[in-house]
Amino acid sequence: MKVYNRRMGMDALQVFPVSRAAADQRSGRAGRTGPGTCYRLYTESAYRNELLPSLVPEIQKTNLFPVLLLKSLQVENLLEFDFMDPPPEDNILNSLYQLWVLGALDNIENLIDLGWKMVEFPLDPPLAKMLLTGEMLGCTNEILTIG
Template structure:
Protein backbone atom coordinates (compact mmCIF):
# COMPACT_ATOMS: atom_id res chain seq x y z
CA UNK A 1 0.00 0.00 0.00
CA UNK A 2 3.03 2.29 0.15
CA UNK A 3 2.50 3.12 3.81
CA UNK A 4 5.09 3.24 6.58
CA UNK A 5 4.55 1.09 9.66
CA UNK A 6 6.43 0.12 12.80
CA UNK A 7 6.36 -3.65 13.06
CA UNK A 8 7.79 -6.13 15.53
CA UNK A 9 9.80 -8.91 13.93
CA UNK A 10 12.44 -11.41 15.09
CA UNK A 11 16.05 -10.30 15.30
CA UNK A 12 18.58 -11.97 13.03
CA UNK A 13 20.96 -14.75 14.01
CA UNK A 14 23.84 -12.30 13.57
CA UNK A 15 22.20 -9.84 15.98
CA UNK A 16 21.60 -12.64 18.49
CA UNK A 17 25.28 -13.55 18.35
CA UNK A 18 26.32 -9.92 18.75
CA UNK A 19 24.04 -9.44 21.77
CA UNK A 20 25.40 -12.59 23.39
CA UNK A 21 28.88 -11.17 22.99
CA UNK A 22 27.99 -8.25 25.25
CA UNK A 23 27.73 -10.62 28.20
CA UNK A 24 31.23 -10.87 29.56
CA UNK A 25 32.70 -8.08 27.46
CA UNK A 26 34.08 -6.20 30.47
CA UNK A 27 33.88 -9.08 32.96
CA UNK A 28 32.42 -12.54 33.51
CA UNK A 29 28.84 -12.84 32.23
CA UNK A 30 26.13 -15.20 31.05
CA UNK A 31 23.66 -14.79 28.18
CA UNK A 32 20.12 -16.06 28.76
CA UNK A 33 18.15 -16.37 25.52
CA UNK A 34 14.41 -15.82 25.93
CA UNK A 35 13.51 -17.92 22.90
CA UNK A 36 13.91 -21.53 21.84
CA UNK A 37 16.76 -22.99 19.83
CA UNK A 38 14.20 -23.86 17.17
CA UNK A 39 13.20 -20.18 16.91
CA UNK A 40 16.85 -19.21 16.54
CA UNK A 41 17.46 -21.68 13.74
CA UNK A 42 14.14 -21.56 11.89
CA UNK A 43 12.52 -18.15 12.48
CA UNK A 44 15.49 -15.79 12.42
CA UNK A 45 17.22 -14.67 9.24
CA UNK A 46 20.99 -15.19 9.09
CA UNK A 47 21.57 -11.40 8.82
CA UNK A 48 19.47 -8.23 9.34
CA UNK A 49 17.59 -6.83 6.36
CA UNK A 50 19.42 -3.63 5.25
CA UNK A 51 17.46 -0.50 6.13
CA UNK A 52 17.34 0.68 2.52
CA UNK A 53 15.35 -2.47 1.68
CA UNK A 54 12.66 -1.84 4.30
CA UNK A 55 12.45 1.95 4.68
CA UNK A 56 10.70 4.70 2.74
CA UNK A 57 13.00 5.86 -0.05
CA UNK A 58 11.57 9.35 -0.54
CA UNK A 59 14.63 11.21 0.73
CA UNK A 60 17.03 8.83 -1.00
CA UNK A 61 15.29 9.31 -4.35
CA UNK A 62 15.24 13.09 -3.98
CA UNK A 63 19.00 13.13 -3.42
CA UNK A 64 19.66 10.70 -6.28
CA UNK A 65 17.45 12.65 -8.68
CA UNK A 66 19.32 15.83 -7.83
CA UNK A 67 22.63 14.14 -8.71
CA UNK A 68 21.58 11.76 -11.50
CA UNK A 69 18.90 13.99 -13.05
CA UNK A 70 16.42 11.35 -14.27
CA UNK A 71 14.58 8.22 -13.17
CA UNK A 72 16.33 5.95 -15.66
CA UNK A 73 19.68 6.70 -14.01
CA UNK A 74 18.17 6.02 -10.59
CA UNK A 75 16.89 2.62 -11.72
CA UNK A 76 20.37 1.80 -13.05
CA UNK A 77 22.14 3.04 -9.91
CA UNK A 78 24.49 0.48 -8.37
CA UNK A 79 23.17 0.26 -4.80
CA UNK A 80 25.27 -1.65 -2.30
CA UNK A 81 22.01 -3.35 -1.27
CA UNK A 82 19.40 -2.86 -3.98
CA UNK A 83 15.94 -1.96 -2.60
CA UNK A 84 12.88 -3.82 -3.93
CA UNK A 85 11.41 -2.35 -7.09
CA UNK A 86 8.04 -1.90 -5.37
CA UNK A 87 9.67 0.31 -2.72
CA UNK A 88 11.20 2.52 -5.39
CA UNK A 89 7.93 2.81 -7.31
CA UNK A 90 5.87 3.57 -4.18
CA UNK A 91 8.33 6.29 -3.15
CA UNK A 92 8.33 7.77 -6.67
CA UNK A 93 4.53 7.82 -6.58
CA UNK A 94 4.65 9.72 -3.29
CA UNK A 95 7.07 12.28 -4.75
CA UNK A 96 4.86 12.68 -7.82
CA UNK A 97 1.74 13.21 -5.70
CA UNK A 98 3.61 15.82 -3.65
CA UNK A 99 4.65 17.60 -6.84
CA UNK A 100 8.36 16.95 -6.30
CA UNK A 101 8.76 15.17 -9.65
CA UNK A 102 7.00 15.59 -12.98
CA UNK A 103 5.40 12.95 -15.19
CA UNK A 104 8.78 12.13 -16.73
CA UNK A 105 10.42 11.56 -13.35
CA UNK A 106 12.48 14.76 -13.27
CA UNK A 107 12.71 17.00 -10.21
CA UNK A 108 10.38 19.98 -10.33
CA UNK A 109 11.22 23.41 -8.95
CA UNK A 110 9.42 22.38 -5.76
CA UNK A 111 11.42 19.14 -5.62
CA UNK A 112 14.69 21.05 -5.97
CA UNK A 113 13.81 23.01 -2.84
CA UNK A 114 12.57 19.95 -0.94
CA UNK A 115 15.99 18.32 -1.34
CA UNK A 116 17.52 21.01 0.88
CA UNK A 117 15.52 19.94 3.93
CA UNK A 118 16.69 16.98 6.07
CA UNK A 119 13.07 15.90 6.45
CA UNK A 120 10.64 13.34 5.11
CA UNK A 121 9.26 14.68 1.80
CA UNK A 122 5.76 15.45 3.17
CA UNK A 123 7.23 17.64 5.93
CA UNK A 124 9.48 19.47 3.45
CA UNK A 125 6.44 20.02 1.21
CA UNK A 126 4.48 21.36 4.19
CA UNK A 127 7.09 24.03 4.87
CA UNK A 128 7.17 25.15 1.24
CA UNK A 129 3.38 25.16 1.08
CA UNK A 130 3.47 27.34 4.19
CA UNK A 131 5.41 29.87 2.14
CA UNK A 132 2.76 29.81 -0.58
CA UNK A 133 -0.16 30.10 1.83
CA UNK A 134 1.46 32.71 4.08
CA UNK A 135 1.94 30.68 7.26
CA UNK A 136 5.64 29.81 7.29
CA UNK A 137 6.05 30.67 10.97
CA UNK A 138 3.27 28.34 12.06
CA UNK A 139 4.21 25.46 9.74
CA UNK A 140 7.84 25.61 10.90
CA UNK A 141 6.63 25.09 14.44
CA UNK A 142 4.32 22.20 13.49
CA UNK A 143 7.08 20.41 11.56
CA UNK A 144 9.52 20.91 14.43
CA UNK A 145 7.07 19.47 16.94
CA UNK A 146 6.43 16.48 14.66
CA UNK A 147 10.18 15.85 14.56
CA UNK A 148 10.41 15.00 18.29
CA UNK A 149 8.78 12.43 20.54
CA UNK A 150 5.51 12.97 22.41
CA UNK A 151 5.83 16.11 24.53
CA UNK A 152 3.33 14.95 27.18
CA UNK A 153 4.05 12.63 30.07
CA UNK A 154 1.61 10.86 32.41
CA UNK A 155 3.28 10.11 35.76
CA UNK A 156 1.91 7.21 37.73
CA UNK A 157 -0.57 8.40 40.32
CA UNK A 158 -1.19 11.71 38.50
CA UNK A 159 -2.71 10.49 35.27
CA UNK A 160 -5.93 12.46 35.85
CA UNK A 161 -3.98 15.68 36.47
CA UNK A 162 -1.89 15.10 33.37
CA UNK A 163 -4.94 14.50 31.18
CA UNK A 164 -6.62 17.61 32.59
CA UNK A 165 -3.54 19.68 31.75
CA UNK A 166 -3.46 18.28 28.22
CA UNK A 167 -7.12 19.16 27.74
CA UNK A 168 -6.27 22.86 28.08
CA UNK A 169 -4.06 22.77 24.99
CA UNK A 170 -6.30 20.76 22.69
CA UNK A 171 -7.52 22.32 19.45
CA UNK A 172 -10.54 20.11 18.59
CA UNK A 173 -10.14 20.10 14.84
CA UNK A 174 -6.43 19.28 14.69
CA UNK A 175 -3.69 17.49 16.59
CA UNK A 176 -1.21 19.48 14.52
CA UNK A 177 -2.73 22.73 15.74
CA UNK A 178 -2.62 21.36 19.27
CA UNK A 179 1.15 20.97 18.90
CA UNK A 180 1.35 24.51 17.55
CA UNK A 181 -0.69 25.77 20.49
CA UNK A 182 1.61 24.05 22.99
CA UNK A 183 4.75 25.54 21.46
CA UNK A 184 3.28 29.03 21.20
CA UNK A 185 2.23 29.00 24.85
CA UNK A 186 5.66 27.73 25.88
CA UNK A 187 7.23 30.55 23.86
CA UNK A 188 4.92 33.09 25.52
CA UNK A 189 6.25 31.86 28.88
CA UNK A 190 9.84 32.55 27.77
CA UNK A 191 10.55 28.83 27.23
CA UNK A 192 10.50 28.20 30.98
CA UNK A 193 11.13 24.70 32.30
CA UNK A 194 9.03 25.14 35.43
CA UNK A 195 6.01 26.03 33.29
CA UNK A 196 6.50 22.73 31.41
CA UNK A 197 6.61 20.81 34.67
CA UNK A 198 3.39 22.43 35.84
CA UNK A 199 1.64 21.35 32.64
CA UNK A 200 3.12 17.84 32.41
CA UNK A 201 5.19 18.70 29.34
CA UNK A 202 8.63 17.25 28.64
CA UNK A 203 10.91 20.27 28.47
CA UNK A 204 13.67 18.14 26.91
CA UNK A 205 11.51 17.35 23.88
CA UNK A 206 10.31 20.94 23.55
CA UNK A 207 13.89 22.16 23.58
CA UNK A 208 14.71 19.66 20.84
CA UNK A 209 11.81 21.05 18.82
CA UNK A 210 13.15 24.56 19.32
CA UNK A 211 16.58 23.44 18.05
CA UNK A 212 15.03 21.77 15.02
CA UNK A 213 13.04 24.91 14.29
CA UNK A 214 16.20 27.01 14.44
CA UNK A 215 17.93 24.69 11.96
CA UNK A 216 14.99 24.77 9.57
CA UNK A 217 14.89 28.55 9.85
CA UNK A 218 18.53 28.68 8.72
CA UNK A 219 17.65 26.59 5.66
CA UNK A 220 14.80 28.95 4.78
CA UNK A 221 17.20 31.87 4.95
CA UNK A 222 19.64 30.03 2.69
CA UNK A 223 16.81 29.57 0.17
CA UNK A 224 15.88 33.27 0.53
CA UNK A 225 12.40 32.35 1.73
CA UNK A 226 10.84 35.09 3.82
CA UNK A 227 8.86 34.27 6.94
CA UNK A 228 5.14 34.92 7.08
CA UNK A 229 2.43 34.40 9.66
CA UNK A 230 -1.28 33.72 9.33
CA UNK A 231 -1.97 35.13 12.78
CA UNK A 232 -5.09 33.59 14.27
CA UNK A 233 -6.30 32.16 10.95
CA UNK A 234 -5.12 28.62 11.64
CA UNK A 235 -7.37 27.14 8.94
CA UNK A 236 -4.53 28.00 6.57
CA UNK A 237 -2.21 25.76 8.58
CA UNK A 238 -4.69 22.90 8.30
CA UNK A 239 -4.69 23.44 4.56
CA UNK A 240 -0.88 23.22 4.45
CA UNK A 241 -1.03 19.95 6.40
CA UNK A 242 -3.64 18.61 3.98
CA UNK A 243 -1.45 19.42 0.96
CA UNK A 244 1.39 17.32 2.36
CA UNK A 245 -0.54 14.22 3.40
CA UNK A 246 -3.05 13.97 0.59
CA UNK A 247 -2.63 10.18 0.41
CA UNK A 248 -3.41 9.81 4.12
CA UNK A 249 -6.98 11.09 3.93
CA UNK A 250 -9.56 9.02 5.78
CA UNK A 251 -13.20 9.34 6.74
CA UNK A 252 -14.07 9.95 10.40
CA UNK A 253 -16.33 7.26 11.84
CA UNK A 254 -18.12 7.09 15.17
CA UNK A 255 -16.04 5.46 17.88
CA UNK A 256 -12.79 5.58 15.94
CA UNK A 257 -9.63 7.45 16.78
CA UNK A 258 -6.37 8.36 15.12
CA UNK A 259 -3.23 9.95 16.52
CA UNK A 260 -1.94 13.13 14.92
CA UNK A 261 -4.90 13.78 12.64
CA UNK A 262 -6.33 17.00 11.25
CA UNK A 263 -9.81 17.74 9.95
CA UNK A 264 -9.77 18.91 6.33
CA UNK A 265 -12.35 20.24 3.93
CA UNK A 266 -13.35 18.17 0.86
CA UNK A 267 -12.42 21.04 -1.45
CA UNK A 268 -8.82 20.87 -0.24
CA UNK A 269 -8.55 17.20 -1.16
CA UNK A 270 -9.78 17.94 -4.67
CA UNK A 271 -7.44 20.93 -4.95
CA UNK A 272 -4.25 19.15 -3.89
CA UNK A 273 -5.06 15.62 -5.03
CA UNK A 274 -7.17 15.82 -8.20
CA UNK A 275 -5.69 12.48 -9.27
CA UNK A 276 -7.46 10.87 -6.29
CA UNK A 277 -10.39 13.08 -5.30
CA UNK A 278 -13.21 15.10 -6.80
CA UNK A 279 -15.99 17.03 -5.09
CA UNK A 280 -19.66 16.75 -5.95
CA UNK A 281 -21.10 20.06 -4.81
CA UNK A 282 -24.56 18.56 -4.31
CA UNK A 283 -23.20 16.10 -1.74
CA UNK A 284 -21.50 18.65 0.46
CA UNK A 285 -23.06 19.24 3.87
CA UNK A 286 -23.82 22.73 5.07
CA UNK A 287 -21.59 22.02 8.05
CA UNK A 288 -17.83 22.05 7.67
CA UNK A 289 -15.71 19.19 8.93
CA UNK A 290 -14.44 21.44 11.70
CA UNK A 291 -17.93 22.21 12.96
CA UNK A 292 -18.84 18.51 12.97
CA UNK A 293 -15.77 17.74 15.05
CA UNK A 294 -16.55 20.48 17.54
CA UNK A 295 -20.05 19.10 18.05
CA UNK A 296 -18.72 15.57 18.47
CA UNK A 297 -16.22 16.77 21.05
CA UNK A 298 -18.88 18.70 22.99
CA UNK A 299 -20.91 15.49 23.38
CA UNK A 300 -18.08 13.65 25.17
Protein backbone atom coordinates (compact mmCIF):
# COMPACT_ATOMS: atom_id res chain seq x y z
CA MET A 1 0.00 0.00 0.00
CA LYS A 2 1.29 3.48 -0.84
CA VAL A 3 1.55 5.59 2.33
CA TYR A 4 2.98 9.04 2.96
CA ASN A 5 6.02 8.87 5.24
CA ARG A 6 6.37 12.20 7.09
CA ARG A 7 9.97 11.59 8.13
CA MET A 8 11.09 10.93 4.56
CA GLY A 9 8.74 13.54 3.09
CA MET A 10 7.55 11.22 0.32
CA ASP A 11 5.32 8.25 -0.42
CA ALA A 12 6.59 4.78 0.40
CA LEU A 13 5.25 1.29 -0.18
CA GLN A 14 4.39 -0.53 3.02
CA VAL A 15 2.90 -3.93 3.70
CA PHE A 16 -0.34 -3.77 5.68
CA PRO A 17 -2.80 -6.47 6.62
CA VAL A 18 -6.23 -6.15 5.02
CA SER A 19 -9.13 -4.96 7.14
CA ARG A 20 -11.88 -7.31 8.30
CA ALA A 21 -14.33 -5.44 6.04
CA ALA A 22 -12.08 -5.99 3.00
CA ALA A 23 -11.56 -9.65 3.91
CA ASP A 24 -15.31 -10.19 4.21
CA GLN A 25 -15.91 -8.47 0.88
CA ARG A 26 -13.30 -10.64 -0.83
CA SER A 27 -14.73 -13.83 0.65
CA GLY A 28 -18.13 -12.79 -0.72
CA ARG A 29 -16.67 -12.80 -4.22
CA ALA A 30 -15.70 -16.48 -3.97
CA GLY A 31 -18.55 -18.43 -5.47
CA ARG A 32 -20.51 -15.40 -6.64
CA THR A 33 -20.79 -16.52 -10.26
CA GLY A 34 -20.09 -20.22 -9.71
CA PRO A 35 -18.85 -22.64 -7.09
CA GLY A 36 -15.91 -21.24 -5.12
CA THR A 37 -13.94 -21.34 -1.91
CA CYS A 38 -12.14 -18.57 -0.06
CA TYR A 39 -8.75 -19.48 1.42
CA ARG A 40 -7.25 -17.06 3.91
CA LEU A 41 -3.56 -17.04 4.73
CA TYR A 42 -4.02 -16.06 8.35
CA THR A 43 -5.62 -17.66 11.39
CA GLU A 44 -9.10 -16.98 12.69
CA SER A 45 -7.49 -15.53 15.81
CA ALA A 46 -5.49 -13.08 13.66
CA TYR A 47 -8.70 -12.15 11.82
CA ARG A 48 -10.48 -11.36 15.10
CA ASN A 49 -7.63 -9.76 17.06
CA GLU A 50 -5.14 -8.24 14.62
CA LEU A 51 -7.10 -6.92 11.63
CA LEU A 52 -8.66 -3.48 11.85
CA PRO A 53 -12.46 -3.43 11.45
CA SER A 54 -12.08 -1.14 8.40
CA LEU A 55 -9.32 0.65 6.54
CA VAL A 56 -7.96 3.99 7.73
CA PRO A 57 -9.46 6.71 5.49
CA GLU A 58 -7.07 7.83 2.76
CA ILE A 59 -7.12 11.48 3.88
CA GLN A 60 -5.63 10.43 7.22
CA LYS A 61 -2.52 8.96 5.64
CA THR A 62 -2.06 11.20 2.65
CA ASN A 63 0.75 13.38 1.40
CA LEU A 64 1.04 17.04 0.44
CA PHE A 65 -1.09 17.11 -2.71
CA PRO A 66 -4.54 17.31 -1.06
CA VAL A 67 -3.32 20.15 1.16
CA LEU A 68 -2.04 22.02 -1.91
CA LEU A 69 -5.33 21.36 -3.70
CA LEU A 70 -7.38 22.67 -0.75
CA LYS A 71 -5.22 25.81 -0.64
CA SER A 72 -5.90 26.30 -4.38
CA LEU A 73 -9.63 26.11 -3.60
CA GLN A 74 -9.18 29.10 -1.27
CA VAL A 75 -9.57 27.13 1.99
CA GLU A 76 -8.07 29.55 4.48
CA ASN A 77 -7.67 27.54 7.68
CA LEU A 78 -7.13 23.82 7.09
CA LEU A 79 -7.14 23.08 10.81
CA GLU A 80 -10.76 24.26 11.02
CA PHE A 81 -11.87 22.70 7.72
CA ASP A 82 -14.82 20.31 8.14
CA PHE A 83 -13.22 17.06 6.92
CA MET A 84 -15.40 13.97 6.88
CA ASP A 85 -12.46 11.99 8.32
CA PRO A 86 -9.98 14.62 9.52
CA PRO A 87 -6.28 13.83 9.22
CA PRO A 88 -4.12 14.27 12.31
CA GLU A 89 -3.32 17.92 12.98
CA ASP A 90 0.41 17.13 12.81
CA ASN A 91 -0.01 15.88 9.22
CA ILE A 92 -1.69 19.12 8.15
CA LEU A 93 0.90 21.30 9.87
CA ASN A 94 3.77 19.26 8.45
CA SER A 95 2.24 19.44 4.97
CA LEU A 96 1.88 23.21 5.20
CA TYR A 97 5.49 23.48 6.35
CA GLN A 98 6.71 21.26 3.49
CA LEU A 99 4.76 23.34 0.96
CA TRP A 100 6.33 26.48 2.42
CA VAL A 101 9.79 24.90 2.13
CA LEU A 102 9.05 24.03 -1.51
CA GLY A 103 8.12 27.66 -2.16
CA ALA A 104 4.44 27.01 -2.86
CA LEU A 105 3.16 29.05 0.11
CA ASP A 106 4.09 32.41 1.55
CA ASN A 107 4.55 33.10 5.27
CA ILE A 108 0.80 33.43 5.87
CA GLU A 109 -0.06 30.15 4.09
CA ASN A 110 -1.33 31.68 0.84
CA LEU A 111 -0.44 30.12 -2.49
CA ILE A 112 2.10 32.10 -4.46
CA ASP A 113 2.82 31.87 -8.22
CA LEU A 114 4.91 28.71 -7.96
CA GLY A 115 2.21 27.03 -5.87
CA TRP A 116 -0.46 27.88 -8.44
CA LYS A 117 1.71 26.34 -11.16
CA MET A 118 2.35 23.23 -9.04
CA VAL A 119 -1.41 22.65 -8.64
CA GLU A 120 -1.72 22.27 -12.41
CA PHE A 121 0.31 19.05 -12.34
CA PRO A 122 -1.34 15.82 -11.15
CA LEU A 123 1.85 15.05 -9.24
CA ASP A 124 3.16 15.21 -5.72
CA PRO A 125 4.35 18.78 -5.08
CA PRO A 126 8.08 17.91 -4.93
CA LEU A 127 7.86 16.33 -8.40
CA ALA A 128 5.86 19.27 -9.76
CA LYS A 129 8.47 21.69 -8.42
CA MET A 130 11.23 19.58 -9.94
CA LEU A 131 9.55 19.81 -13.37
CA LEU A 132 8.99 23.56 -13.07
CA THR A 133 12.56 24.14 -11.92
CA GLY A 134 13.84 21.97 -14.77
CA GLU A 135 11.93 24.13 -17.24
CA MET A 136 13.32 27.30 -15.68
CA LEU A 137 16.89 25.98 -15.86
CA GLY A 138 16.49 24.60 -19.38
CA CYS A 139 17.00 20.95 -18.45
CA THR A 140 13.46 19.56 -18.85
CA ASN A 141 14.59 16.47 -20.80
CA GLU A 142 17.04 15.50 -18.07
CA ILE A 143 14.42 16.04 -15.34
CA LEU A 144 11.90 13.90 -17.24
CA THR A 145 14.53 11.18 -17.58
CA ILE A 146 15.36 11.00 -13.87
CA GLY A 147 11.86 11.90 -12.57
